[in-house]
Amino acid sequence: MHDIVIRNGTIIDGTNTEPYLGEIAIDGDTIVAVGPPGTVAADGRREIDADGQIVTPGWVDMHTHYDAQATWDPYLTPAGWHGVTTVVMGNCGVGFAPAHTHSREWLIRLMEGVEDIPGAALTDGISWEWETFPEYLDALDRREFIADIGAQMPHGALRAYVMGDRSADGIEATPEEIRQMAALTEEALRAGALGFSTSRTPLHKSVDGDLVPGTSADSSELIGIAKGMAAAGHGVFECALHHPEVPESFGWLREVAGITQHPVVFNFNINDRHPDLWKDVLGLCEKAHDDGLAVHGQVSGRPVGILQCWDGTLNPFIGRPSFEALADLDRAARLTELLKPEVKAAILAEQHPDASEFLQFVLGSWDKMWAFVGDSDYEPDPLDSLAARAKRDGLSAASLAYDHLCTDGGNGLLYFPLMNYGEETLDPLREMHLHPLTRMGLADGGAHCGAICDGSMPTFMLSFWARDRSRGERMELPYVIHRQTQQTAEFYGLYDRGVLATGCRADVNVIDFENLNVDAPRMTWDLPTDAPRFVQHGIGYSYTIARGEITVENDKFTGALPGRLVRGPQHLS
Known part of the structure; x- marks a missing residue:
C-alpha cells in the first residue's frame, strides 16, 4: 500500500510535454510511480480523486524575500497560499547574515527601505541566533516550514560585515577586503547557500536614503567574489541591475559567468524610458550563450505594479498637508474626514511639497493609473485609465482617484504599472517569457508589503497567461507550468524536484484549473507588531503536497510543516 495515490487527474509533469490522464503513487x-491509468496497482492510505483537475509539480519560486519572515512564519505566506513548495530567498543583495551584533538595526533599515517590509515587524519578529552565514543556515535548519527554503549570500550584509563603517556605497574595497568577501562567500556556499546576490540599481535604498552597499562597487570586487563561488563549485550569481544600464553591465556579467561556470541572472524588466531596450538585451544574452556563458534575464509574470490606497505606502495624496494632518486618526475616523467635501477640496488643491521626480511620476501620472476592482485584469485597457476617464467624462483625474480610494469602506485600490507596461500591452512581456534565456521570477514574496502584491504570481501565471488573457495571445499551459517548476528548480541545481517523475521529490499540486484564481489584494495587519501588508490568496488548490505530506486541502492549511532548509544543489538519490 502506498502513502498517497492520486488518480484520474490530467498530469502536466513540468517538462513542457503534452498533458495526459494518469496517476501518481x-x-x-x-x-x-507515475503514468497512465493502470500504472499504480496498489491502493493508497490516502486516495485522491483528481477527476477534472490538473496535477502538476509544486512551484519553485526563485525570487523571494522571506529572509526574516522565515524566522517567525512557518507558512511563508503568501507562498503557502499559492502552491509553492520551494522558495529561494536572499535576492537583490539584502538579507540578515552575516551580521555583527551592532549592525542588526542597520540591516533592518536597509531591508525596510529596499523591500518595503515594516521595520517594526522586522525588529520584533527576527530571533537573532547567528552572526555568520553558516550560523544563519543552522538557525533555519532548526525550523519547520510549509515549503523548502534555500538561501543566498547577500552582498549588502557581506560588505557591511567585512568593511564595517567603510561599507557605504562609493567606498572601494581593498584587495584584502575583497579576499575576505570571496572567502566568506565560499564558506557560505559550502555550508549550503544556493548563490550570491547583489544590487546595482539606484532604486534600492535604505529608509535613510543610503544605497545598498556595493551598488557602484568596482567590477574587481564582483570578480573577486565570483572566484570564491568558483572555489565552492556551485551557486547562482543573482543581481538587480539598473535597467537602462544592463547593456553596459554585460562585460562583467560575462566575466562572472566565465569564472563561476554557473548561471548569472539579472532582473529583466521593461522601462518606460527605454521601451525597446529589452530586444537588445535578449541579443546580448544570445551572444553570451553562443560563447558558452550562462547569462539569463529574470522576468516577471505581469507588470511590476504599485498598488495605492489610504493604508498603503503610497497614494496620490501623500505629503499633501491636509492629508498628512489626518495621519494620527484611526482608520474609521480618517475615512469620516476624507468623505467630507471640504476635506477633499483642501487635499485636491494641494501638492506634495517635497516630492522627488520619481514620486511625482508615480503619484501623478494619471494616464498610467487605473482603478483596481476585484480581481481586475493586470493588463488594463488604456481607455479605462484615470486620465482617459476624466477626459471622456469631463472630470478631474485626481478627483476620480480620490473617490475610488474611498470606495469599499476606504479600501479602494489604484493600480500603477511601474514597469513592463509602457506600450500598454503585455505582448513584449510574453515574448520575453517565450525566450529560452529568460527565467520566471520577481514575484518578491515576503516583500513590498505596502505597495506591491505580486507574491501571488505563481497562481496568476496559470489563470491569466494560460486561460484568461483577452487582449492578446496566451501561453500554453504546459509551458507556463514548466516555467516555474523544472526551469526554476534546475536553474538553482535542484534536480530532485520540479518534475513529476519516478524518484523525484513528492512536491505536487492538484488544481481545479477552471476555477483557479487570485482574490483581490487586501491590506491586513498580521505581521509582528500588527504591521500592515497587502495579501492576495489563491483559489483552486485542491491539494498541495510537499515532501509527500498534504499541506493544503481545498485552499486551507492542514497544519503539516514538512519543509526544510535546502543546503546546496540537490540530485536524485
Missing part, C-alpha cells in the same frame, strides 16, 4: 517524500 507517493511513498514517504518520493514519487514512486
